[in-house]
Amino acid sequence: MKGKRMAMGFLTALLAGGFLCQCPDIAEAAMVRGSAAIVNGDMAKARREAREDAMRSCIEQEVGTHVTSSTETSMGMVVSDRIMAEADGYVTVKGTPREWQEGGLFFVELDLTASAQKIGVAVEDVKAQLQNALNADTTGRSHVVVAVSGRNAEGKLENNNMTNIISTYVAQTLSTQGFTTHDTDAVAAYIARQDFDDPIARANARKEVRNEMPDVNAILRGSLSTVKVEHIGGNWVATVGAAFQLVGIVSSETNSFSEYFTAVDTSREMAIKKAQERATQKAISHIGARAAETMQGETRGGVQHLKIAVHISGVMDRTGQGKAILAGLQSAGCRVIRSLYDKNDPTTLKVFVDASSVGSLQELTDKIQAQLPMLEEGDNDTDAAGAQKLYFRLRR
Numbered sequence: 335m336k337g338k339r340m341a342m343g344f345l346t347a348l349l350a351g352g353f354l355c356q357c358p359d360i361a362e363a364a365m366v367r368g369s370a371a372i373v374n375g376d377m378a379k380a381r382r383e384a385r386e387d388a389m390r391s392c393i394e395q396e397v398g399t400h401v402t403s404s405t406e407t408s409m410g411m412v413v414s415d416r417i418m419a420e421a422d423g424y425v426t427v428k429g430t431p432r433e434w435q436e437g438g439l440f441f442v443e444l445d446l447t448a449s450a451q452k453i454g455v456a457v458e459d460v461k462a463q464l465q466n467a468l469n470a471d472t473t474g475r476s477h478v479v480v481a482v483s484g485r486n487a488e489g490k491l492e493n494n495n496m497t498n499i500i501s502t503y504v505a506q507t508l509s510t511q512g513f514t515t516h517d518t519d520a521v522a523a524y525i526a527r528q529d530f531d532d533p534i535a536r537a538n539a540r541k542e543v544r545n546e547m548p549d550v551n552a553i554l555r556g557s558l559s560t561v562k563v564e565h566i567g568g569n570w571v572a573t574v575g576a577a578f579q580l581v582g583i584v585s586s587e588t589n590s591f592s593e594y595f596t597a598v599d600t601s602r603e604m605a606i607k608k609a610q611e612r613a614t615q616k617a618i619s620h621i622g623a624r625a626a627e628t629m630q631g632e633t634r635g636g637v638q639h640l641k642i643a644v645h646i647s648g649v650m651d652r653t654g655q656g657k658a659i660l661a662g663l664q665s666a667g668c669r670v671i672r673s674l675y676d677k678n679d680p681t682t683l684k685v686f687v688d689a690s691s692v693g694s695l696q697e698l699t700d701k702i703q704a705q706l707p708m709l710e711e712g713d714n715d716t717d718a719a720g721a722q723k724l725y726f727r728l729r730r
Contacts, residue, residue: 364392364445364446364447365443365444365445365446366388366389366391366392366443366444366446367388367391367441367442367443368383368384368385368386368387368388368389368391368441368442368443368444369384369387369439369440369441369442369569369598369599370383370384370387370439370440370596370597370598371438371439371440371571371596371597371598372435372438372439372440373596377440380439380440381433381440381442383440384433384440384441384442385431385442385444386418387597387598387608388442388443388444388446389418389425389444389446390414390418392425392444392446392448393414393417393418393424393425393448393453394410394414396448396450396453397410397413397414397417397453397456397457398410398457407499408499408500408502408503408506409457409460409461409464409503409506410457411499411503411611411615412460412503412506412507412510413453413456413457413460415507415615415619416456416459416460417453417456423449423452424448424449424452424453424456425446425447425448425449426446426447427444427445427446428445428446428447429445431443431444436567437566437567437569438566439566439567439569439571439598460506460510463509463510464506464509464510467509467510467512467514476512476513476514476551476552477513477514477515477516477547477550477551477552478508478513478514478515478516478550478551478552478553478554478580479515479516479517479521479543479547479550479552479553479554480501480504480505480508480515480516480517480554481501481517481521481539481553481554481555481556482497482500482501482504482555482556482557482558482614483497483556483557483558484496484497484557484558484559484560484610485557485558485559485560486560487560487561487562487563489559492560496606496607496610497558500556500558500610500611500614501517503614503618504554504556504614504618505517507618507622508554508618508622511622516547516550520542520546521539521542521543521546521553524538524539524542536579536581536588539553539555539581540553540581540583543583544583550583551582551583552580552581552582552583553579553580553581553583554578554579554580554581554621555578555579555581556576556577556578556579556614556617557575557576557577557578558574558575558576558610558613558614559574559575559577560572560573560574560606560609561573561574561575561594563602563605563606565602568600569598569599569600569605570598570599570600570601570602570604570605571596571597571598571605572596572597572598572599572602572605572606572608572609573594573595573596573609574594574595574596574597574606574609574610574613575592575593575594575613576591576592576593576594576595576610576613576614576616576617577590577591577592578590578591578592578614578617578618578621579591580621589621591616591617591620591621593613593616593617595609595612595613595616596609597609597612640688640689640690640692640695640698641671641686641687641688641689642686642687642689642695642698642723642724643684643685643686643687643723643724644663644668644684644685644686644687644702644723644724644726645676645682645683645684645685645712645715645723645724645725645726646659646682646683646685646709646712646726646727646728647679647681647682647683647712647725647726647727647728648681648682648727648728648730649675649681649682649683649728650681650728652675655728656683658706659683659685659706659709660673660685662702662705662706663685663687663702663705663706665705666689666698666701666702666704666705666706667689667690667691667692667701668685668687668688668689668690668698668702669687669688669689669690670685670686670687671686671687671688672685672686673685673686689701695724698724699711699724702724702726703726706726708728708729709726709727709728709729710726710727710728710729711725711726711727712725712726712727713725
């Protein structure tokens with residue numbers, strides 16, 4: 335199935351509807367309440383999360399995420415992330431916060447004033463970045479498939495409007511970081527049905543993406559599971575388990591994030607929604623820092639490294655031909671990590687290498703053939719699971 339650019343529908347609706355309203359330079363000051371669960375008696379963590387909850391609520395209200403349009407909601411999450419990362423100047427706190435505990439929950443009230451002008455500029459900046467991503471030449475960009483699924487408190491699959499918002503948010507965040515994003519119904523449905531930690535499911539997902547979308551560099555798959563929802567003293571407390579993995583297609587690198595998040599609200603649905611949003615925002619912040627390395631290889635000491643499997647068929651003489659191939663790969667700048675012969679085809683040599691100073695698979699192919707002119711490009715095995723591979727065969 336051909337992937338589609340996830341941000342297209344969002345920007346069409348956004349630009350047609352006009353997201354921003356005209357606002358005064360400084361928004362009205364307001365008392366904003368934040369709350370958090372006290373987990374394992376950690377008061378410092380609860381206080382910090384309650385303050386963050388109040389700050390983010392203030393920012394989100396000014397950004398305009400609490401609206402009916404899911405496209406605006408996901409973009410507002412991207413803007414809120416940016417503002418929370420550099421909060422100085424956007425929101426100011428006046429006076430002394432009011433804090434109290436009640437039924438295992440920590441509450442804070444902050445007197446906050448948000449700068450409508452600065453937040454408006456941040457929204458416009460994100461809109462411009464997403465528009466530029468749509469118009470950009472994607473030839474040299476990294477491509478990633480996004481697949482996020484949800485499960486309710488009973489463990490049943492629950493892919494709803496909130497899951498769609500989160501998937502769009504993930505795609506937009508990666509777009510602002512310079513990646514081209516896609517979603518495919520087939521891959522998302524397959525991943526949702528599998529055990530998240532099953533390596534076979536992970537390998538088969540890579541195979542499906544590699545065969546259907548050869549330009550894609552990685553899969554970002556996520557699972558949000560509602561673990562528990564409790565009603566405590568007039569408030570709902572929701573705990574969500576977040577598990578995200580960024581799995582390389584070309585390389586076999588995997589970056590993972592797994593953690594539990596708790597959120598509080600007077601509404602059951604809003605408590606779950608807030609926990610899902612916070613979990614996803616933390617996961618993408620954690621994984622995003624190393625996204626380029628997972629998709630394109632790894633940079634160490636300013637040198638680009640690419641880990642990949644090289645399969646050479648037609649090796650009849652293991653002593654002569656086999657040793658010559660390994661030596662040639664090393665001369666081509668490939669550090670041999672391990673090598674073995676295929677148990678089903680003893681004439682196929684499989685070599686897992688770490689190639690340095692290469693910018694693309696074609697460049698690596700050219701380097702290998704320059705050192706080993708007896709090799710010609712082989713046929714790709716579309717049924718092979720796992721990361722992408724290079725196929726060669728000995729000339730006859």
